[in-house]
Amino acid sequence: MMLCITTACCLQTVEKRGISSPESPVMEDNNSGFGSSQSIVDANNRFACELYLNISHNPGYSGKNIFFSPYTITSAGALTYEGARGRTAKEIRDIFHFPVSDTVLREGYTGMDLNSSGSTLYMANGLWANQRFPFLPEYLTISNQYYGANIMNLDFANKSGESRDIINTWIASRTENKIQNLLSSSSVNPATRLIITNSIYFKGSWETRFNKGVEQVFRIEPHKGVKVQMMERTDSKPKYQYTDTGDVQVLDIPYVSGDKSQMSMLILLPKGDSIFAAEHLLTMENISSIVHAMEPKEVKIYFPKYRIETEYQLPDLLKKMGMVTPFTRYADFSGMIGKQDIFIDNIIHKAFIEVNEEGTEAASTTVTSLNGLYNAEYIPETSVIFNVDHPFIFLICDHKSGIILFIGQVMDPTGAVPSTDDFTQTPTMAPEIPAGLNHFSE
Structure with a gap:
């Protein structure tokens, strides 16, 4: 039985609405800590840097533009982690740097305040469960209470196409139609037990227009x-x-x-x-x-x-970073269904960004x-x-x-994707990658 995870993000420009202040603020340093939410910030940012390096050092992405939302991926990871047990849970926790305490993890996500009066920021989680297989009430309650997950039962066995359309429509509506048809016809089938979705949409104008x-x-x-x-x-x-x-x-x-x-x-x-x-x-x-x-x-x-659209099939990337068991039949997601009967089939991340004179629109050692x-x-x-x-x-x-x-x-x-045939100089050596991150070295 399979578990599919999808994440989507979109960024968009809008017309300037404000006047610049003399000293533009930057990201605050939060090393002093702000409780549970700070642990989520630290985990997210560490994962962001590590995943970026894994993508950029993957020969398959050499010379290509990169764009993703670490927050949508870690949020979907947290929903998955809530149902994991044993080694499966440890590998997910380690790769996303989640706190060991469930209380800290849950309070961290509920305590995140990302509202911005001058920009548009939407975030949404969704759980799409095969209606023929009951999930534990405790898992569904946690997903809704701490992560605000929308929960819906669908008939993957007899109405896989209709179920796919419902999920794709939900994703498109929460990214202002910038992310469409994320799930392909092969993404939903009778073996699918659960699809976890997370989307984010940001639309912001520059404080001073270019x-x-x-x-x-x-x-x-x-x-x-x-x-x-x-x-x-x-x-x-x-x-x-x-x-x-x-x-x-x-x-x-x-x-x-x-x-x-x-x-x-x-x-x-x-x-x-x-x-x-x-x-x-x-x-x-x-x-x-x-x-x-x-x-x-x-x-x-x-x-x-510039305008960038990306789509990543994340299993191979995450396996290289140490998350292996959740993708195998040895996976233990008994916290979701009460027994070891499901594994992660795929994790799909699709992202869009457009930057111009007015601002930015995005939907994702x-x-x-x-x-x-x-x-x-x-x-x-x-x-x-x-x-x-x-x-x-x-x-x-x-x-x-x-x-x-x-x-x-x-x-x-x-x-455009540059051709490797046009290099006229010996490429600069990449920085050494820390042990444990496994940036696609054999």
């Missing part, structure tokens, strides 16, 4: 580029939170959020063409150091418009210590030039809680 820029060459490789439409902010106001590590420029661009912006896009732009310099920063400790180092600066910004990297000599008193004309990493965060809602890399804003 102006239309000129067409510019974006270097996707040292000697290969594509023409893209740029947008820009080159006036003296507003000031943006900015820092420079020596190898990477870091800029925070806030979205409108009532009296105080809570959502922002954090951009990691390598000074050279190699994305690996930015990847080195993707740890919780390094991001915390970056946040502490950021200061309001006058920044001249040249930024490409060997660490270089940063201590001592931040020095005034890297940040001149004159205007900073932030020209995003080559690959970069971006994170969309709620700075109040510190949680990473979306993460991605843009290798080609036009969406």
